[in-house]
Amino acid sequence: MGREVRRVPENWEHPKEQMDGFDGPFLAYKALFPGERYQAAVDEWDAGRVEWEEGPRPDFTLKPKYAEMSYEEWAGQRPNIDNYMPNWPDEERTHLMMYENTSEGTPISPAFKTPEELARWLADNNASAFGNSTATYEGWLRVACRGWAPSMIIVGGVMVSGVDGLTNDGTKE
Numbered sequence: 544m545g546r547e548v549r550r551v552p553e554n555w556e557h558p559k560e561q562m563d564g565f566d567g568p569f570l571a572y573k574a575l576f577p578g579e580r581y582q583a584a585v586d587e588w589d590a591g592r593v594e595w596e597e598g599p600r601p602d603f604t605l606k607p608k609y610a611e612m613s614y615e616e617w618a619g620q621r622p623n624i625d626n627y628m629p630n631w632p633d634e635e636r637t638h639l640m641m642y643e644n645t646s647e648g649t650p651i652s653p654a655f656k657t658p659e660e661l662a663r664w665l666a667d668n669n670a671s672a673f674g675n676s677t678a679t680y681e682g683w684l685r686v687a688c689r690g691w692a693p694s695m696i697i698v699g700g701v702m703v704s705g706v707d708g709l710t711n712d713g714t715k716e
Contacts (some may be wrong), residue, residue, distance in 0.1 A: 544645045545694040545705050546672065546686055548661070549577060549628070550636035557628075557640075557650045574647035578630035584622040591618055639687060641665055645694065658687035672704035682707035 560573040576584070595614040609617070626647065638654035639661045651670050655661040662683035664670075672678035673695045686692045686706050693705035 545643075545692050546651070547642050547644045547648070547691040548639050548658075548687055549642050549648070550633075551628075551638050551640050551654050552631055552635045553638050553654060553656075555638070555640070555654055572649035574626075574649050575628045576626060576647045578628040581622060581624055581627040581630060588618065588621050592621075641670065641683075641687070643671070644691075658684060661687045672706035676704045678704055678706035685709065 557575070558573045559570040561568050562571045592614045595617065615621075628648075638656055639658060640650050640654045641652040641661060642648045642650050652661060652664055652668075655664060662680050665683040665687075666678065666680040669677040670683075672682065672692075676695075682704070683706060689709075692709055695702050696705050696708040697703075698708050
């Protein structure tokens with residue numbers, strides 16, 4: 544979990560949904576998993592259901608109530624395509640957006656053509672690298688080129704954002 548670059552079409556607008564807040568309803572980005580993960584999630588869920596129905600099931604000696612559960616009660620609902628970004632063909636994925644993926648994923652930047660443009664925007668706009676921590680242009684550029692960074696790491700006994708705490712090869716500075 545942390546920050547990840549997602550390739551999107553130039554004109555991609557991440558969807559928003561109505562949320563309820565202390566001051567009433569508001570629009571917020573809808574958290575979406577990456578689209579390329581949808582089919583694998585469905586395949587894994589379907590295989591789990593077959594295995595559940597054919598048995599044997601886990602040993603529920605300590606919690607016998609689980610033995611009566613349906614697979615949906617045990618594993619949750621089958622993945623819904625509405626919870627995933629579109630799975631565009633590679634040739635349509637011409638731009639880069641930075642996402643937080645502590646949730647399923649919401650954007651923290653607009654779309655840009657190059658890693659340098661994305662990194663410059665993130666640094667200039669004090670985008671969140673972790674909580675209320677921002678990051679340098681160099682840190683954002685490493686992530687824009689590498690594709691992801693963890694939320695935070697410990698460097699020399701100090702907690703820092705993963706964006707500024709990793710080197711180009713992914714090791715701690």
